[in-house]
Amino acid sequence: MTMAAWKAIFALLLFDKNVGTVLVDGKNYSLKSVHWHSPSEHTIDGKRFPVELHMVHMSDNGKSAVVAILYQIGRHDPFVVQIERKLKELAKEACKGDKEAHIPVGVVHARSLKLHSSKYYRYFGSLTTPPCTENVIWSILARVRGMTKEQVAALQAPLSRENRNNSRPTQPLNYRAVQIYHESRRRHDEDSH
Numbered sequence: 001m002t003m004a005a006w007k008a009i010f011a012l013l014l015f016d017k018n019v020g021t022v023l024v025d026g027k028n029y030s031l032k033s034v035h036w037h038s039p040s041e042h043t044i045d046g047k048r049f050p051v052e053l054h055m056v057h058m059s060d061n062g063k064s065a066v067v068a069i070l071y072q073i074g075r076h077d078p079f080v081v082q083i084e085r086k087l088k089e090l091a092k093e094a095c096k097g098d099k100e101a102h103i104p105v106g107v108v109h110a111r112s113l114k115l116h117s118s119k120y121y122r123y124f125g126s127l128t129t130p131p132c133t134e135n136v137i138w139s140i141l142a143r144v145r146g147m148t149k150e151q152v153a154a155l156q157a158p159l160s161r162e163n164r165n166n167s168r169p170t171q172p173l174n175y176r177a178v179q180i181y182h183e184s185r186r187r188h189d190e191d192s193h
């Protein structure tokens with residue numbers, strides 16, 4: 001696995017083998033990468049959160065499904081704990097030049113993302129970063145998680161100052177339906193090497 005400060009827009013974790021899948025409408029999507037936005041791009045009842053995680057999944061025929069998790073300031077997030085030291089290295093690397101910075105990350109346990117949240121919001125939209133591909137299935141977990149202020153700062157550190165607020169403004173729904181789902185189990189339980 002590697003981590004990149006992708007065009008200095010956000011820290012991006014790229015998985016180089018299959019670390020898990022989600023089943024959406026009977027189709028399997030594999031987890032390809034994870035990145036963060038600060039503050040959140042999605043709001044719940046008009047409330048914006050300090051951080052939003054995006055897990056980008058792809059199907060075999062190139063369709064995307066993104067699972068989003070919202071964070072408020074709270075306890076240590078067990079997923080970010082695993083990469084905090086690496087984020088510092090990435091920040092140093094990113095300071096050296098204006099090129100995209102990359103560092104190897106090693107093993108990250110995707111299972112600490114624990115996608116066992118049963119309630120989520122779903123709609124069909126587009127990717128929020130270029131090329132803003134249409135027809136992406138979005139699932140936003142209803143349960144907001146916690147992350148420390150230090151972890152939020154660590155996630156922002158590899159980004160250049162002007163890019164630290166990297167969220168796309170909330171888009172009008174344009175009559176898209178947002179559905180609420182309840183699901184008992186998902187799999188993100190293998191490790192990445």
Ligand SMILES: [Zn+2]
Pocket residue numbers: 035036037054128129
């Ligand atoms: Zn995103």
